[in-house]
Amino acid sequence: MDPAELTIPVTVIGGYLGAGKTTLINHLLRNADGRKLAILVNEFGELPIDEDLIEAESDDLISLAGGCICCSYGNDLVAALVKLADTKLKPDHVVIESSGVAIPSSIAGSVSILEGYSLDGVIVLVDAQNVLERASDTYLSDTILRQLTDSNIVLLNKADLVSGQQLTELKYWLADNAQGAHIIATSNSRVPLEVVLQSQSEHYISSFDTKPKHLEGFETKTIFPDRPLDLIQFGNELIEKNPDLVRVKGFAKNLSGEIKTIQIVGKYLNISDAPTSVSPGIVLIFQKNNTCL
Amino acid sequence: MIKIFKARKILTMNPAQPVADHVAIRDGIILGAGNLEELAGWGDHEVDETFADKIIMPGFVEGHAHTMEGTLWRHVYCGFFDRMDPNGKIWPGIKNKEGVLARLKEAEQNLDNPDAPLPGWQLDPIYFDNVRITRHDLDQVSNTRPIGVLHASGHIMNVNSKALELGGLLKPGLNHPGIPLGSDGLPDGELRGPDVMTPVGIHVGFGADMLDCDERGLRDFGKLCVRAGVTTVTDLAARLQEDTVSMMLRITGEDRYPARVVPLRFFHGLTPKELVDHAESLLGQSTDRLRLGRIKIVSDGSIQGFTARMREPGYYNGAPNGLWYVAPDQMAEIYDLALERGLQVHTHTNGDEATQLAIETLDKALVNHPVRDHRFTLQHCQLADAAQLRRMATLGMCVNFFSNHTFYWGDEHYRLTVGPERADRMNACASALANEIPMAIHSDAPITPLGPLFTAWCAVNRITASGRVQGKHERISVDNALRTITLGAAYTLKLDGEIGSIEAGKRADFAILEADPTECDPMALKDIAVWGTVQAGRIFAASDI
Numbered sequence: 001m002d003p004a005e006l007t008i009p010v011t012v013i014g015g016y017l018g019a020g021k022t023t024l025i026n027h028l029l030r031n032a033d034g035r036k037l038a039i040l041v042n043e044f045g046e047l048p049i050d051e052d053l054i055e056a057e058s059d060d061l062i063s064l065a066g067g068c069i070c071c072s073y074g075n076d077l078v079a080a081l082v083k084l085a086d087t088k089l090k091p092d093h094v095v096i097e098s099s100g101v102a103i104p105s106s107i108a109g110s111v112s113i114l115e116g117y118s119l120d121g122v123i124v125l126v127d128a129q130n131v132l133e134r135a136s137d138t139y140l141s142d143t144i145l146r147q148l149t150d151s152n153i154v155l156l157n158k159a160d161l162v163s164g165q166q167l168t169e170l171k172y173w174l175a176d177n178a179q180g181a182h183i184i185a186t187s188n189s190r191v192p193l194e195v196v197l198q199s200q201s202e203h204y205i206s207s208f209d210t211k212p213k214h215l216e217g218f219e220t221k222t223i224f225p226d227r228p229l230d231l232i233q234f235g236n237e238l239i240e241k242n243p244d245l246v247r248v249k250g251f252a253k254n255l256s257g258e259i260k261t262i263q264i265v266g267k268y269l270n271i272s273d274a275p276t277s278v279s280p281g282i283v284l285i286f287q288k289n290n291t292c293l
Numbered sequence: 294m295i296k297i298f299k300a301r302k303i304l305t306m307n308p309a310q311p312v313a314d315h316v317a318i319r320d321g322i323i324l325g326a327g328n329l330e331e332l333a334g335w336g337d338h339e340v341d342e343t344f345a346d347k348i349i350m351p352g353f354v355e356g357h358a359h360t361m362e363g364t365l366w367r368h369v370y371c372g373f374f375d376r377m378d379p380n381g382k383i384w385p386g387i388k389n390k391e392g393v394l395a396r397l398k399e400a401e402q403n404l405d406n407p408d409a410p411l412p413g414w415q416l417d418p419i420y421f422d423n424v425r426i427t428r429h430d431l432d433q434v435s436n437t438r439p440i441g442v443l444h445a446s447g448h449i450m451n452v453n454s455k456a457l458e459l460g461g462l463l464k465p466g467l468n469h470p471g472i473p474l475g476s477d478g479l480p481d482g483e484l485r486g487p488d489v490m491t492p493v494g495i496h497v498g499f500g501a502d503m504l505d506c507d508e509r510g511l512r513d514f515g516k517l518c519v520r521a522g523v524t525t526v527t528d529l530a531a532r533l534q535e536d537t538v539s540m541m542l543r544i545t546g547e548d549r550y551p552a553r554v555v556p557l558r559f560f561h562g563l564t565p566k567e568l569v570d571h572a573e574s575l576l577g578q579s580t581d582r583l584r585l586g587r588i589k590i591v592s593d594g595s596i597q598g599f600t601a602r603m604r605e606p607g608y609y610n611g612a613p614n615g616l617w618y619v620a621p622d623q624m625a626e627i628y629d630l631a632l633e634r635g636l637q638v639h640t641h642t643n644g645d646e647a648t649q650l651a652i653e654t655l656d657k658a659l660v661n662h663p664v665r666d667h668r669f670t671l672q673h674c675q676l677a678d679a680a681q682l683r684r685m686a687t688l689g690m691c692v693n694f695f696s697n698h699t700f701y702w703g704d705e706h707y708r709l710t711v712g713p714e715r716a717d718r719m720n721a722c723a724s725a726l727a728n729e730i731p732m733a734i735h736s737d738a739p740i741t742p743l744g745p746l747f748t749a750w751c752a753v754n755r756i757t758a759s760g761r762v763q764g765k766h767e768r769i770s771v772d773n774a775l776r777t778i779t780l781g782a783a784y785t786l787k788l789d790g791e792i793g794s795i796e797a798g799k800r801a802d803f804a805i806l807e808a809d810p811t812e813c814d815p816m817a818l819k820d821i822a823v824w825g826t827v828q829a830g831r832i833f834a835a836s837d838i
Contacts, residue, residue, distance in 0.1 A: 017622050045564040059534070074532070074562025078491040101617035109469050110488035115461035139602075139621050139650050142614055 007118040008038075008085075010094040010111045011197050014147050015125035016134055017100040020157040022047055024125065024189035024196070025097055029053075029068055031193050036067035038091035040080055042099045044072050067091075078110050085116040093120070093197050101143050104150040118272075120198050121265035124151035124178070125189065128162045128170055135177070148178040152266035153195070153246065159185035182246050182266040184287060192218055195285060198249050198263065218246065221284045228253045231262055235269040242286065250282030295319045295338035296830070297329065302809055303349040306780050306794035316349060318801040321829035325797040343832065347824055348809045350775065351794050352524025352802030353745035354782035356693045357672050357735035360506035360528040360554070363514030365414050365739050368498065369400045371442055372415035376742050377520060379513035381835060390424050393442070397434045404438070411435065412498035413442035415739070416451065419705060420758070426451045427475065428482025441497030445701075447740060448598050450490045452482050452497060460493030505537055511544045511554075518552040519833045521744045522804030522823040525783070525792055528556035529639070529672065529737075530589050533575060538585070545582040551826060551833045553582045553802075555786055557589035557639055560619065565626035572636050581800075581829065584788070588631055589672075590640045591618045593647035596675060596710050597702050601644030603676070609712035615644060625654050628669070632662035637787060638669050639693075645676040652684050659688065668731070670785045675719045676711065682721060686728040691785040693733040694720040696751040697741040699764070703757035717764035722752045726773060733782035734774070746810065749774035750819035771815050803827040 013021050025039055025047065041047060047070065049062060056063040060080075062070040069089060073080035077096065084094070094117065098107055104122040111119050124147050127134075135144045148154065154174055159167055167185060174183045184191060192215040225234075231254050238245060248264035251274050261274045262282060296318050303313040305326050313326035317335055324335050332338070366378045371393050374386040387393050393416065401411055411434070418424055431440045431453035439456035443449075457463040457480055465478040471489040475481040484490045490499070506514065506528070518526050531537070533556060545554050558572045568588060576586035593615055594600020599608060600615035607614060624640070631638045642648040648671060655669055670691040671677070675698060677685070685692065698706070699720060707716040718724075725732045734748050753774045757763050769777075783793030792800050807822040825834040 017620050043562050043564050043567065045567070072562055075559070076487070076491065078488045079495070082492050082495065100620040100623070103616065106488070109471070113462060113467055113469050113472065113489060114492060137621075139617075139646065143617060 007116055008091060008094055009120035009198060010096060010117050011120045012096045012098060012104050012107050012111070012122045013125070014098045014102060014104040014107075014122060014151070015100070016127075016140065016144060016147070018130075019125035019127045020155070020186075020189040021097050021125055024123075024155070024191075025095065027189050027191075028095060028193060028196065029064065029070075032066060032068055033193065034066070035193075035197075036090070036092045037069075037197075038084060038089065038094045039068070039070040039097065040073050040077065040084075040094065041070060041097045042073065044070070077107065078114070081111070081114055081117065085114070095197065101140075103143070103146050105146075108150070121152040121268070122150055123153045123155060123196055124148060124181070125155045125157050126174075128156050128158045128167065128185075131170070132173065145177060148174065148181070151178050151181040152268045154178045154181045154183045155189065155191060156183055156185045157189055158187060160187035180267045182287070184246070192216060194218075194220075195246055198247060198265070215285070217288055219286050219288055221286065223282050223284070225252050225280055225282065228255050228257050230255055231260055231271050232269070235262055235264055235271070238284070239264060239267050239269065242284075244286045244288070245284060246287050247285040248282060250280070251278045252280050252282060295324065295335050297332050297338050297340045298344050298349065298827075299329070299340055299342050300344045300349040301346050303795060304351075304775065304809075304811065305796065306351050306776055307796045313795075316795055316801075316803075318830050321801050321831070323795060323797055323799050323801050326795050344805055344824075348806040349795070350522070350804045350806060350810075351779040352792065352826055352828060353522045353778050353804050354525045354733070354786070354788070354793060355518075355521075355523050355735060355738070355743060355745060356527055356733035356782035356785050357529050357695070358526055358738040358743055359530065360511055360514045360556075362517060362739035362743060363512065364506050364510030366513055367509075369397055369411065369413040369442075370415055371396065371413040372445065373417050373420040374742075376415070377517075379516035379520075381520060389421050390426055390430065393426060394430060394434055397431070397440065397442070401435050401438070401440075408438060410456075410496060410498040411438055411440045413440070415445050416442045417445040425481075425483060428452060428454045428457060428480070431482060439497045441494060441499060443499060445740065446595065446598060448486060448595070450484045450494060450497075450499070452484060452493050454482070456493050456497045457482065459496040462493060505532060505534075508540055508544055511541060512550075515551045516838050517738075517743050519826050519838050520823060520835045521746075522806065522826055523552060523743065523745060524802035524804070524826050524828045525553040525555065525786070525788065526743075527786070528554055530559040530591070531556040532562075533558050533571070533585070538575065538578060541583055542578065542580065546580060549831070550582060551828050551831070551838070553584065553792075553828070555584040555587065555788075557587045560588060560590045560627060565623060565630055568627060569630040569634055569636060572631075573634055584786070586636060587786075588627065588636055588638045590624060590627060590638060592624065592640055592642050592651060593618060593644050596643050597705055599710070601676075602646040602650075603644040603711075604646045604649065608710060609715075610709050614646075621650055621654065624650065625658065628654055628658040629661060632658055632664045632667060635664070637667065639672050639785075640669070641672045643673045643675055645678060645681065648674055648677050648681055652681060652688065652690070655688055655690065656684075665689070668785065668787055670733075672735075673737075676715060677721060678718060679721075679724060682724050682728050682730060686730050691731040691733070692725050693735050693782070693785055694722060694725070694752075695737055696720050696722065696734040696748050697736050699755050700751050700758055701741055703755075703763045704759045704761070707757070707761075707763060718767065719764065720752070721764075721767045722769045722773075722777070723767045726769060731781065731784045732777055733785045734777050735782075744819070745778035746821055746823070747819040749778050749810075750815075752777065753815050753818060771811060771818065774818075775810060801827060801830040
């Protein structure tokens with residue numbers, strides 16, 4: 001067995017209360033499009049899952065039609081992940097909704113040591129109406145800023161509720177405070193699934209290569225580099241030269257001629273071992289007009 | 294049937310009659326204290342001389358403990374200090390690494406199943422010059438069965454190679470601040486923080502739900518209560534799932550269960566509304582010996598773990614500020630809803646920023662819900678300063694200080710975490726009393742041993758493990774300390790009308806002592822032997838449970 005094929009990608013969704021995390025989760029569940037998502041939430045709370053989607057329900061697990069599940073992890077996320085790995089559910093992707101004051105890098109660190117999982121990225125939501133206020137709050141300031149520092153993608157949510165000038169100012173402010181992240185303005189947490197979650201499937205490239213996929217507000221491009229590359233340099237150049245680049249995922253040869261997985265989320269580059277029997281091909285997702293409203 | 298206990302001395306905590314030599318009880322209720330002649334007026338009675346040469350006090354009330362102490366005693370005790378187990382055996386403290394390994398080895402040899410895990414607990418390497426126990430050390434105990442030793446803080450664990458292997462962590466390339474690596478690039482076996490402990494902990498006998506006690510654990514915890522003179526004890530962070538509640542109701546309802554247990558519903562994993570609904574729904578299931586319907590919030594981490602939320606000037610060693618475990622808005626919502634429904638909330642605050650948040654949040658909540666007798670209590674509240682205590686007094690808050698910290702970690706706080714000045718003000722009992730804040734003091738068992746007389750000794754003497762007096766001005770008198778571990782703690786649980794003093798109409802809950810704490814050298818307070826307890830009129834001898 002090839003370990004690279006076995007790990008389940010994990011996306012951490014962070015952000016303070018009211019930023020739109022639960023709305024995003026719902027959006028993901030409604031648009032899962034055949035992917036088996038395992039959503040881990042701190043508490044079920046207001047999660048409005050349509051009754052007709054629910055197949056089975058227990059204290060800490062809801063099974064949904066289509067193979068998605070939703071678990072509440074209370075105070076022990078790691079235990080929930082270990083338990084999930086031991087089940088037969090084998091989700092395609094795990095999405096963790098962290099608590100409003102959680103530090104995403106700490107969750108990412110925990111995921112990184114667990115067998116069977118690999119970190120896909122950290123998405124942090126902020127509420128455009130009040131993020132500046134939160135970030136200067138006596139009690140919350142350092143927590144909000146740490147969340148931004150840790151993020152790969154920031155969803156500047158509820159962008160429709162502030163003026164154009166405020167939005168521009170917020171983008172500048174976020175560029176300073178979330179330097180590793182790509183910033184996307186959204187409303188109602190609406191953003192294509194492909195931007196938030198990266199598939200680990202080896203069929204990934206083929207799903208894109210026939211024709212550029214239409215993602216509202218985004219465009220995709222597939223390239224097939226056949227010559228060996230210095231992948232770190234290649235990846236960093238992609239990030240530097242393409243301010244609209246949101247995500248990169250694919251396979252390419254390194255200078256030794258081995259095929260590696262290359263991934264970029266926001267401004268975070270990761271090169272890792274590729275599954276066996278994949279051929280070179282890289283999908284790039286760009287944002288159009290830097291807005292997704 | 295009326296029974297009159299004769300005692301050498303009864304300390305009643307009733308100011309009208311602080312001392313007596315007889316106490317009369319009927320059906321688990323106190324008829325009165327006084328002399329035999331006064332009490333004989335109640336009618337036909339039997340005089341019981343069992344305690345004729347003992348001191349009777351109101352049964353001690355431990356306002357902050359966890360029933361999991363009962364469960365932990367099934368594991369190998371590896372602590373630095375002598376400690377008594379539920380069966381009364383005193384396990385000598387272990388003074389060095391070799392001793393820890395030897396005790397584990399001895400326990401290992403008594404295990405029949407070759408694959409059974411070997412869990413130990415209460416390791417505290419700060420007392421032996423921070424000598425770390427590596428996986429190679431523990432491999433000498435066994436390299437075939439998983440071994441894990443939990444530190445006293447509960448936040449660090451040392452494990453052997455087998456345990457790492459089972460947890461999937463015996464591999465190179467790990468890059469995590471909680472997993473120190475050895476020179477070979479593999480983990481050295483120390484795991485720091487709950488997130489890295491969990492995947493390995495489940496293989497060494499520390500399950501994911503350590504906060505929930507089981508049947509045997511609850512029984513063993515009851516025995517520890519008798520040995521410590523405790524008749525009412527809290528279980529401060531319980532999830533209280535349906536099956537746990539029915540188990541607790543069944544065990545505490547047994548004829549010979551010796552303590553009244555007060556479990557608080559832990560806030561995590563529920564929305565504020567779900568939390569308050571659950572706590573409220575439990576209220577109706579309360580019995581005399583299982584008091585439900587209270588809420589516990591944890592707002593920040595620990596000071597010695599550098600996860601407590603600190604105001605300026607922050608940690609003495611420059612560590613970054615700690616973590617919030619509750620979002621401020623979530624705390625506000627819980628406070629609002631709980632006040633609205635008349636439920637009591639206890640909030641863990643260690644750092645002074647966490648204390649400040651709780652004070653400000655309650656201040657605002659009380660504007661909308663001006664409840665006069667809310668008794669919201671700050672648990673630990675270790676770093677509260679004078680201004681915070683004044684404000685707590687104004688808002689009608691209670692406090693339950695972690696006085697045992699002065700002894701166990703006082704030197705660390707002085708040297709490393711908060712520095713000399715703030716170490717002196719920690720667990721400010723004298724200031725709280727001066728502000729007339731209703732006060733309790735606690736052990737947080739199993740973090741430190743259950744033993745209200747020891748906790749009282751800490752508050753009275755404020756001596757650290759190295760023998761220094763830390764924060765002389767915050768010492769309190771023996772009388773105040775004794776009141777704190779009885780009536781004071783009862784007040785923080787809204788049970789002061791029922792327990793905490795020996796007065797007509799209250800529960801016949803007594804701590805039976807071999808010596809008089811008001812006559813002994815204050816330095817000997819912790820050494821007073823506990824004969825046992827009387828709980829709701831039922832006699833429990835420590836030697837016989």
